[in-house]
Amino acid sequence: MKARIIVTLRTGVLDPQGKAIESALKSFGLNGIGNVRQGKVFDVELEIADRGEAETVLKSACERLLANTVVENYTIELS
Amino acid sequence: MRAAVLVFPGSNRDGDVARALRLAGAEVTPVWHTETELPAGTDLAVVPGGFSYGDYLRCGAIAGRASVMDAVRRHASTGGLVLGICNGFQILCESGLLPGVLMRNVNRRFICHRQHLRVERTDTRFTSAYREGQVIDVCVAHGEGNYFADDDTLARIEGEGRVAFRYCDASGALTADANRNGSLNAIAGIYSEHRNVLGMMPHPENFVEDLVGGTDGLGLFQSLAA
Numbered sequence: 060m061k062a063r064i065i066v067t068l069r070t071g072v073l074d075p076q077g078k079a080i081e082s083a084l085k086s087f088g089l090n091g092i093g094n095v096r097q098g099k100v101f102d103v104e105l106e107i108a109d110r111g112e113a114e115t116v117l118k119s120a121c122e123r124l125l126a127n128t129v130v131e132n133y134t135i136e137l138s
Numbered sequence: 139m140r141a142a143v144l145v146f147p148g149s150n151r152d153g154d155v156a157r158a159l160r161l162a163g164a165e166v167t168p169v170w171h172t173e174t175e176l177p178a179g180t181d182l183a184v185v186p187g188g189f190s191y192g193d194y195l196r197c198g199a200i201a202g203r204a205s206v207m208d209a210v211r212r213h214a215s216t217g218g219l220v221l222g223i224c225n226g227f228q229i230l231c232e233s234g235l236l237p238g239v240l241m242r243n244v245n246r247r248f249i250c251h252r253q254h255l256r257v258e259r260t261d262t263r264f265t266s267a268y269r270e271g272q273v274i275d276v277c278v279a280h281g282e283g284n285y286f287a288d289d290d291t292l293a294r295i296e297g298e299g300r301v302a303f304r305y306c307d308a309s310g311a312l313t314a315d316a317n318r319n320g321s322l323n324a325i326a327g328i329y330s331e332h333r334n335v336l337g338m339m340p341h342p343e344n345f346v347e348d349l350v351g352g353t354d355g356l357g358l359f360q361s362l363a364a
Contacts, residue, residue, distance in 0.1 A: 072286065073320070075246045124203060127196055127232065129239045130286060 060105040062117055063136045066126045067098035101125055110137055139164040139363040141182040144210070146171045146201045146229075151187035151343065155223060158343040159184070162359035171204040182219040182362055183210045185226030187279075187341060197240060197282045198225060202232030211235060219263055219362065220335040224280055227327070227337035236328055236337045237295065238287035240280075244320025248281040252352075253340055255303040255326050256310050262329065264302065264336045266364060267357035273310045274354035276340045278319075283339040285321035285328075292322055302327035302336055 068074050074096050081095035103120075107113045117135045126133040141164045145152050156166040159182075167177050176183055190201035201207070207229070214220050214235055222230035230236045243249060254275055257268040268274065287295065295301060303326040305317040317324040319339070327338030342355030 073241065073244065073284075075242045075244055079246055124195070124199065127199070127239055129237075129288065130241065 060107060060110070060113055061138050062103045062105055062113065063138070064101040064103060064117065064121060064125055064133055065098060065136070066101070066121070066131050066133045068096055069130055069132055072130045099125075113137055139181050140177070140179050141166050141184055141362075142169045142176045142180045143167070143184045143186055144169050144171060144206055144226075145186070146188070146190035146204065148190040148192055149186050149188035149225070151223065151225075151341070154341075155184055155186045155343040158346040158355065158359045159363070161346055162356065162363040164359070164363045169206060171201065171206045173206045174209060176206075176209050176213055180213065180218065182221060183213055185210070185220070185222040185229050187224030187226055190225055190229065193282075196232065198228030198230075198232040201225075201229045202234075207233045214330065214335050217332065217334050220330075221264065221362070222335075222337040223341060223343065224283075224339055227339055228282065230335065230337040235335050236330060237291045238285055238328070240282050240339065241284040241286045242282050243280070243284050243318070245318060248279075249283070249318050250279040251277070253278040253326075254306050254308050254310075254316065255340055256306040256312070257303060258301050259299060262302070262333045262336075262361075264329075264358055264361055267361040271310065273306060273308065274342075274357070275308075275345065275352050276342050276355045277344040278340045280319070280339055283319040283321065285319075285325040285339075287322065295325075295328055296323065298331065300329045300331070300333070301325055302329050303338055303340070 121133040304324040345352035345355035
C-alpha cells in the first residue's frame with residue numbers, strides 16, 4: 060500500500076514563502092492568480108495490508124513528526 | 139554549575155556556548171544526541187545553535203525527537219535548568235518543552251546583525267545578573283525566528299510573565315524596525331511555566347569578551363553560574 064500525506068499551513072498563519080511565490084507568479088502577468096500557500100507532500104510506502112492499521116500508523120507519524128500541529132494541518136490519502 | 143552541551147549533527151555553536159559557560163565558571167561536558175541520559179549531576183542542559191539535520195522538514199523537528207531529548211525532558215520535569223539558543227530554541231519548541239513555533243522571518247531574509255534586547259525580568263536563574271528593563275546588545279543570526287503561538291497560548295505566556303527578552307531599539311523601545319523577524323509581541327525568548335527552561339533566538343554567547351565587540355551576553359552565563 061502507498062500513502063500520500065499533504066501538510067499545509069493552517070488558515071491565518073502567515074506564509075512568507077507562499078507570498079513570495081504568489082508575487083513571482085503575478086509578476087509573469089498570469090491572469091487570475093490569487094492567494095498562494097505553500098505546503099509539503101510525503102509519499103510513503105507501507106508494509107501494512109490493513110487500511111485501518113495503516114491510517115493509525117500514518118496519523119501517529121503526522122502527529123509526532125511530519126506536521127507541527129501548532130501551525131500545520133495534514134491529510135492522509137491511501138491508495 | 140555543571141552544564142551539558144548537547145551536540146546534534148549540524149550543531150555549530152556548541153563550542154562557543156561551552157566557551158561562554160566556562161568563562162562564567164561552569165564545568166562543561168559535551169553530550170552526543172544518541173545518549174539516553176545526561177551526565178550525573180548535570181545542573182543545566184544547553185541546546186546550542188546551528189542547523190541540526192540541515193533544517194530538514196522543519197527547523198529543529200528531527201533533533202526535537204532525538205533520544206537525548208527524552209533525558210532533557212526528564213531533567214526539566216524535575217526542575218533542572220535547560221537553555222536553548224537559536225536552533226536550540228527551535229528544538230525546544232519542536233520537542234514540546236516550550237510552547238509555540240519559530241516560523242520563517244516575515245521579511246523572508248536570513249538576518250545576521252547586532253540586536254538590542256530588553257530584559258523583561260531579573261528574578262530568574264538566567265537573568266539575575268541583569269537589571270530589570272536593561273537593554274542588552276547581542277547578536278541575531280537566523281532565517282526562522284518569527285515567534286508564533288495561537289491566541290490562547292500567547293495570552294497565557296504574557297499573563298504568566300514568561301517573556302524573557304523582547305527585540306527593542308537602543309533605548310528599549312519596541313519598534314517595528316527592531317523586530318525584523320516579525321515575532322508576535324516582539325518576543326525574542328520565553329520561559330517554561332516554572333521558568334527553569336529558557337529558549338531564545340539571539341546569541342548571548344557571541345558577546346562575552348571585549349575582543350569580539352561586546353560583553354552584554356556574559357550576564358546570562360554568570361546568572362546561571364552564580
